[in-house]
Amino acid sequence: MNTPLIDVQGITYTYPAQNTSKGQTHPVAALQDVSLQVQAGEYVALLGHNGSGKSTLARHCNALLIPTSGRVLVAGRDSSDLAQQRAIRDTVGMIFQNPDNQLIATVVEDDVAWALAVRGFSRAMIAERVEEALAAVGISAMRELPPQRLSGGQRQRVAIAGVLALRPRCIIADEATAQLDPLSRAEITALLHDLNRRYGLTIIQVTHFLEEAALAERVVVMEQGRIVMEGPPAQIFADIERLRQLKLAIPEPVELAQRLRNAGLPISREALTVEAIAREIAR
């Protein structure tokens, strides 16, 4: 196997103690002995409820956080090496839950150009990359609009375009769909899959939605700062009770499929989407 694009080696991370009105809080171990290898071109879902540690882990994959112990290598670069952090963040881009925290310019195309301008790219190069990034996320027609005029899903596309313009090898979507309506949520997930297929872009989708995890190549489930399950979706979804214990909402179609299977109907465990489950039941 090739060298992984992201290689998390036995990391532990402890949030520093904070001063609050009630005095000092104790340091909290948010990650405990976590190892994870992500290959170039993979689509990984990082699944868990709020507070399980999934976002903390994701933030270690582009040097936003540096492990307390253990190490993280991104394309062979050690994230604890300050001199490498810019290169790491250019390799692994990140989008967040609320696109508005990430949009800064008054017009869509300026926003997408921002990171390139900061890095001193030539005008011609910026124009070319912005064009390409806007087209890749399907919002070329909105380039001259102010971001506030766009819907939540469209603003999230702008944020993705801004990251794409830097031509990263990996995008981490940290709960990027959590604030969107169901249709926009499905569209953003479809876009991430499209980018994965078309450009071989590595995707790490941090989510608490099983519907989204079902579409990934590999699912990594976190609980209390540890990885507790890992495997292809069909394998993870085979243990619905365990997922429920992990405070994850089971999509009703998946639950129905399992109940029918338990009642003796021949429904494949591989069927995890509405379409696939319908095909299995109708068979």
Next chain:
Amino acid sequence: MKVMNEISDTIIQTHDLCYTYAAKQDKALQKQALVNVNLAVKRGSCAAIIGVTGSGKSTLVQHFNGLLQPTAGTVVVDGVDVGAKGADLFRLRQRVGMLFQFPEAQLFERTIYADVAFGPKRMQLGKHEIRARVLAALDAVGLPPKEFAQRSPFELSGGQMRRAALAGVLAMTPIILVLDEPTTGLDAEGRAEFYYYLQRIQREQGVTIVLVSHDMTEVAALADTIFVMHNAHLMMQGTPRTIFSQGERLREYGLAEPPLSTLLAELRQQGVEIPEDTFTIDEAFTVLSRRR
């Protein structure tokens, strides 16, 4: 007599409600946010308002406590004509509690008790009355005062913070609760807990709930009536069962039925016989398990 009963049974009634966002300089920039909306919400029920961003649903609910007043038409909430000159909006706002998105951003006091007491204090109630209301409100949202009253709101989990904010609204003893996307960003457990307490409050206190949400599985489980907004118009209204059996129409408005309804529609298309009124997972299981 029957007519009278029906009238008093309705707690929110709009008649040809219109609202146009004003643009003083340029008439071309005026935006019609609501056009001839006619709806009635039954006392003690849960009404869900669904629609994509910009469909008018937030504009609509802001009329329910007089944050906005109609440009044309009327809104009557618990007997108060919201658009009338001299309408007692102060009293209305005490009776209609609003919880907006990310309400935890509005928590600010040092203790949860002080935060929940903020509203009743401004109502200039007596000390004992305030205390009784705060304790009852904390109990109602599952934050027992003994354990939580003296803690900082900022030590709570995301779901607990939302419920602390809800307690702050409840302490005003509203008769209508308007909730705008109250569980956005919470995980499954946080959502389930929030709705568990909300339903209990509806049942035990007879509070009318107006819920703006895009989580259709939740809407299906909670709402008695659904109102569908699209481009400033009220396009559909009915029970979850009837609304969610019209997936194609919902998609025209950028919405979708809950995933289970999508699955059942898909199965019908593939020739599986499923009664039109099949709606819950138990009903679906009963119908489909006979196919063995």
